[in-house]
Amino acid sequence: MPSFRRLYDTLRQHVSNVGKWWPAESDFEIVVGAILTQNTNWPLVERSLTNLRAEGLLDPQALLDIDVGHLGTLIRPSGYFRQKSQYLKAVSRWFIDTHSVAAMLDDDALRSSLLTVRGVGEETADDIMLYVYHRPMFIYDTYARRLLRVTGFGDFTSYAKARKALDAQLHAEDFTVAELAEFHGLIVEAGKLANRSGGWSQLTKPIDRRRRIP
DNA sequence: GGCCAGGTGTAAA
DNA sequence: TTTACACATGGC
Numbered sequence: 001m002p003s004f005r006r007l008y009d010t011l012r013q014h015v016s017n018v019g020k021w022w023p024a025e026s027d028f029e030i031v032v033g034a035i036l037t038q039n040t041n042w043p044l045v046e047r048s049l050t051n052l053r054a055e056g057l058l059d060p061q062a063l064l065d066i067d068v069g070h071l072g073t074l075i076r077p078s079g080y081f082r083q084k085s086q087y088l089k090a091v092s093r094w095f096i097d098t099h100s101v102a103a104m105l106d107d108d109a110l111r112s113s114l115l116t117v118r119g120v121g122e123e124t125a126d127d128i129m130l131y132v133y134h135r136p137m138f139i140y141d142t143y144a145r146r147l148l149r150v151t152g153f154g155d156f157t158s159y160a161k162a163r164k165a166l167d168a169q170l171h172a173e174d175f176t177v178a179e180l181a182e183f184h185g186l187i188v189e190a191g192k193l194a195n196r197s198g199g200w201s202q203l204t205k206p207i208d209r210r211r212r213i214p
Numbered sequence: 215g216g217c218c219a220g221g222t223g224t225a226a227a
Numbered sequence: 228t229t230t231a232c233a234c235a236t237g238g239c
Contacts, residue, residue, distance in 0.1 A: 034220090037220055038219095038221040038222070039218090039222085039234090040220080041218090041219050041236095041237075043237090043238085044237065044238090045220090076235085076236070077236065078235090078236070078237095079237080080222090080233095080235055080236080081236080082234075082235085083234060083235090084234095087222085118223080119221095119222065119223085120222085121221060121222045121223085122222095123220075123221065141220055142219085142221085157229090158229085184220085191220080192220090195218090
């Protein structure tokens with residue numbers, strides 16, 4: 001029977017250390033990145049973040065004040081720019097209203113609150129839960145579900161199904177939040193590695209640690 | 215040139 | 228409740 005602890009240990013052995021994994025200069029920057037990265041590559045997100053930073057827009061009030069059309073042009077590199085510019089407006093409003101009191105909300109209440117925001121679905125909510133509010137979450141994104149399938153946890157067609165079926169055997173309390181944050185990073189890096197090399201079998205061999213994965 | 219990337223909202227089965 | 232589709236750019 002597969003276990004999350006064993007999977008985590010295996011990934012740590014076979015995938016380069018991903019460190020903090022979600023580097024950002026502020027909590028709000030993580031929120032913005034979580035929206036922009038939806039169904040898109042991170043390098044493209046960085047271009048958009050650079051554009052936003054250059055105009056001082058990694059700030060919720062500034063994003064709320066900016067013209068939505070102009071915002072769209074700045075985040076164009078990361079795709080779905082018309083939708084995501086609206087999403088960023090919505091999440092800015094939420095951040096201004098809720099960030100300062102988020103610490104008083106329990107995990108379920110905070111997650112529910114995030115899910116009311118237009119553009120924040122289950123994965124984005126959990127990204128923010130984990131990386132901004134340091135709540136113990138496992139991210140059941142595409143890479144994770146693919147890996148969970150090939151490692152025998154089961155085949156899940158949606159985020160919600162995977163979460164419902166597997167959270168009980170995750171035993172989140174046995175992991176530190178830092179470990180869970182690293183866990184997600186390791187899974188994504190492993191997924192990219194698998195894509196590049198044409199299969200998850202790469203994970204059965206130790207990596208060459210002389211070469212850092214970019 | 216086609217496929218895909220750290221999803222989400224909406225409408226129709 | 229679940230599935231199908233639109234949304235968009237850029238890398239390989």
